[in-house]
Amino acid sequence: MKLLRKCIAVVLCITLILGLASCGLVHDIRHNVSEHITNRETLPIQELTRLLICSINDSRTTPDSYSAIPESQLDGLSYSYFYEYMNIMRSVSRQENKGNVKSFRIMSVSECLSILGQDLFNNYGQITGAELIYSNEALHPVYIFFRVNSDGTPSLSSSWITSVINIYNYGNHYFNMLDEENNDGVIALISPGFSDPAYTNEALYARATELIKFYRLRVMSNTSDYEITTLVPDQMVVRIPNTVADDGVSFEDHYVTLDLLNNGNYRIDDNISVATDSNLVYLMRGDERLLRVGTEYSYHDMINLMGEPSSLNIDPLEGKVMVVYPGLILRFDGDGESADNWTGTLTSVRIISNSTYSIGYFLYIGMSKTQILIAYPFIDSNNYSMVFSNGTMIYELSFVFDEDGKVVNIRLTV
Numbered sequence: 001m002k003l004l005r006k007c008i009a010v011v012l013c014i015t016l017i018l019g020l021a022s023c024g025l026v027h028d029i030r031h032n033v034s035e036h037i038t039n040r041e042t043l044p045i046q047e048l049t050r051l052l053i054c055s056i057n058d059s060r061t062t063p064d065s066y067s068a069i070p071e072s073q074l075d076g077l078s079y080s081y082f083y084e085y086m087n088i089m090r091s092v093s094r095q096e097n098k099g100n101v102k103s104f105r106i107m108s109v110s111e112c113l114s115i116l117g118q119d120l121f122n123n124y125g126q127i128t129g130a131e132l133i134y135s136n137e138a139l140h141p142v143y144i145f146f147r148v149n150s151d152g153t154p155s156l157s158s159s160w161i162t163s164v165i166n167i168y169n170y171g172n173h174y175f176n177m178l179d180e181e182n183n184d185g186v187i188a189l190i191s192p193g194f195s196d197p198a199y200t201n202e203a204l205y206a207r208a209t210e211l212i213k214f215y216r217l218r219v220m221s222n223t224s225d226y227e228i229t230t231l232v233p234d235q236m237v238v239r240i241p242n243t244v245a246d247d248g249v250s251f252e253d254h255y256v257t258l259d260l261l262n263n264g265n266y267r268i269d270d271n272i273s274v275a276t277d278s279n280l281v282y283l284m285r286g287d288e289r290l291l292r293v294g295t296e297y298s299y300h301d302m303i304n305l306m307g308e309p310s311s312l313n314i315d316p317l318e319g320k321v322m323v324v325y326p327g328l329i330l331r332f333d334g335d336g337e338s339a340d341n342w343t344g345t346l347t348s349v350r351i352i353s354n355s356t357y358s359i360g361y362f363l364y365i366g367m368s369k370t371q372i373l374i375a376y377p378f379i380d381s382n383n384y385s386m387v388f389s390n391g392t393m394i395y396e397l398s399f400v401f402d403e404d405g406k407v408v409n410i411r412l413t414v
């Protein structure tokens with residue numbers, strides 16, 4: 001029995017010694033591998049690009065691609081961020097049925113500068129890159145960019161890649177909120193892009209509501225069909241195919257742009273056309289329709305509808321008649337022999353002072369920008385002017401504001 005115990009003790013001692021030796025051996029191996037990876041020669045841009053292409057074509061190679069890049073060319077980039085960046089590049093590469101990346105073309109620094117612009121060079125230093133070439137022709141080129149270190153070697157920029165990931169995720173979140181018809185979520189994402197106090201919660205709510213309606217009724221493609229045409233740290237442009245055009249019959253592409261602002265927020269430029277109120281072609285007085293822009297009237301018609309004008313001027317050479325009422329200027333294109341004998345088409349209505357007149361039921365002198373934005377949420381995209389059609393004529397509606405943002409002039413022309 002004593003002999004057995006001694007044998008067991010000896011075996012345990014040997015096992016412990018071997019275990020400690022084994023741990024030390026593993027540690028030495030890991031240390032040597034790490035030192036080898038850290039101290040190995042830097043990779044040329046061609047080899048660095050090939051490693052990224054391997055990961056883009058096959059996600060299973062991502063760990064090996066990351067491990068093969070020396071630390072000096074990783075710029076502190078963690079594996080998790082590298083993995084996410086490769087997923088994004090893989091997603092972009094799968095758009096348009098481009099197929100796998102079959103080769104690449106190294107671009108010059110000047111070519112990268114012309115594509116990216118001076119601002120990105122100012123923020124990230126000298127940049128070089130490669131254009132990816134696919135097995136099928138790509139409508140929109142895809143690039144991989146590298147920062148050029150002080151010694152001339154290329155490296156992945158952790159700040160560049162982090163910024164690309166952030167703007168990509170922000171855009172994805174925006175489209176998901178639209179897809180889910182989450183009004184509050186859309187407002188939260190678009191509001192950082194509006195600094196003017198005219199964009200109140202009510203105005204942003206109206207904008208978000210119209211956006212959700214647009215995507216529900218006119219965007220026929222799924223979010224998986226959206227295509228990224230530009231993806232850099234300060235901008236992402238998304239092409240949305242199969243969008244119903246204004247005519248309600250044909251299809252067109254709809255583009256959305258995300259821009260990084262100086263304060264770190266994002267501005268989403270997603271301007272859409274919204275059906276206009278059919279009453280906008282009318283000059284109103286209260287609830288009464290007085291005149292329809294684009295319609296022919298005579299002097300006697302005007303007297304019956306509006307009463308005697310304050311002044312009236314006929315220019316026979318230009319073929320124009322100007323009729324003025326208090327706070328209102330009307331222009332007619334036509335002919336006339338005298339002030340009380342003329343006929344012309346009403347081509348312009350201008351309300352110039354606070355009065356009982358309005359365009360349609362809701363547009364009048366003294367209203368605020370906020371009120372206009374609530375009624376027509378995307379009129380700001382064209383400097384508070386609107387071009388629309390009633391099917392036969394094209395109209396333009398514009399506003400002039402005072403320093404307090406109140407309307408002092410409304411003009412409707414055809």
